[in-house]
Amino acid sequence: MSVIHRERKRGKTYEVRQAGASIRLYTNGAFHSQWNPRHVFSGAVWDLLSLPTLFTATPPEKILMLGVGGGAGINQLGVLFPDAHVKGIEIDPVHLKLAKRFFSATRPRVSYVLTDAVTYIHHASHDCDVIIDDLYLDAAGDPEHPATHQSEWTPTLVDRVNPNLALIKNHLDLPQANAWLRTWQSTLRCRFASGIRFRCEGYSNVITALYTHDIKTSSGLTSTLHNHLKRYPLTPQGRQNLRRIQIQRLAL
Numbered sequence: 001m002s003v004i005h006r007e008r009k010r011g012k013t014y015e016v017r018q019a020g021a022s023i024r025l026y027t028n029g030a031f032h033s034q035w036n037p038r039h040v041f042s043g044a045v046w047d048l049l050s051l052p053t054l055f056t057a058t059p060p061e062k063i064l065m066l067g068v069g070g071g072a073g074i075n076q077l078g079v080l081f082p083d084a085h086v087k088g089i090e091i092d093p094v095h096l097k098l099a100k101r102f103f104s105a106t107r108p109r110v111s112y113v114l115t116d117a118v119t120y121i122h123h124a125s126h127d128c129d130v131i132i133d134d135l136y137l138d139a140a141g142d143p144e145h146p147a148t149h150q151s152e153w154t155p156t157l158v159d160r161v162n163p164n165l166a167l168i169k170n171h172l173d174l175p176q177a178n179a180w181l182r183t184w185q186s187t188l189r190c191r192f193a194s195g196i197r198f199r200c201e202g203y204s205n206v207i208t209a210l211y212t213h214d215i216k217t218s219s220g221l222t223s224t225l226h227n228h229l230k231r232y233p234l235t236p237q238g239r240q241n242l243r244r245i246q247i248q249r250l251a252l
Contacts (some may be wrong), residue, residue, distance in 0.1 A: 002017065004016050004017065005098070005102065012028055014094050023035050023070070023103055025098060025099075025102075027095070032069040033070030033103070035070060035072045035075055035103045038235060039234075039237055039241060040076055040232070042072075043201070044202075046073045047076065048170075048199070049065075049073040049076075049170065049207060051225060051245070052207065053077065053081065053166065053168070054080065054228040054229070055225075056130065056211065057165070057213040059083075060084050060165055061085065062084065062085050062127060062162075063077055063084055063085070064132065065087070065088045065089065066089050066133050066135050067089070067090065067117065068089070070099050071088070071100075071103040073132070073134065074088050074107075075103065087113065089113050090117075091116050096114060118153070121156055122152075122156055129164065129165040130166045130167075130168065132169075133168065133170060154180075154183075154184050154187065158188065158191050161212075164212055164213075165211070166209060166210060166211045166212070167210045168207060168208070169208045169209075170205060170207055172205060173205070174204075176206070177206035177208055191210075191212065192210040192212055193213055193214045194211050195210045195211065195251075195252050196211075196215065198246070201244040201246070208250070210250075221247040222247050226242065
């Protein structure tokens with residue numbers, strides 16, 4: 001692996017590293033994102049932010065991603081839904097610059113807003129088909145979610161989702177995912193009809209995806225996901241990578 005770009009700003013060190021055809025973003029040594037145009041899905045945690053959109057009742061037209069990083073999730077969404085408008089909200093100007101320069105996160109129907117996502121979401125409109133909450137800031141220990149007033153954050157997220165589609169939220173581990181679901185179960189039940197939990201071998205993260213429709217599959221969730229992906233040009237290695245992903249239905 002070679003370092004192809006390094007810079008330091010406001011006490012943070014940013015590195016872009018290349019391993020074969022894969023480009024990786026590190027901030028203060030933390031691995032933020034990876035993109036390989038030959039393999040749209042790498043069997044990693046950022047796959048779990050985009051793949052839940054395939055279970056929406058109708059193809060989303062407006063997707064809001066809170067937290068851009070290197071833009072791997074943005075790129076994946078552009079492949080899955082080339083006609084959708086994808087908006088990325090990012091507070092770090094260096095991340096946005098590197099996403100565009102090194103990660104090719106510059107698709108025609110993608111736009112970015114450089115701002116604090118917590119403030120942005122409180123003033124956002126109510127017409128997002130999908131909201132993806134991937135907001136985490138570097139901290140002394142584990143990364144921390146920037147919404148310090150969680151009592152306001154989750155209800156606001158729920159309120160901003162179009163009545164027809166989905167909310168996708170990244171949790172650092174299973175205990176956090178379970179605690180969030182217990183705390184907000186009554187609020188979530190009022191808006192969402194079904195849920196799926198996504199995990200990936202080698203990562204502790206758990207992604208919760210909630211849908212306003214009841215997900216009914218005759219062949220199981222994993223088989224349904226692979227059937228959805230038959231529409232897209234994936235390499236044999238890309239399909240092999242997807243075997244690392246685990247999907248479980250949630251009871252709301």
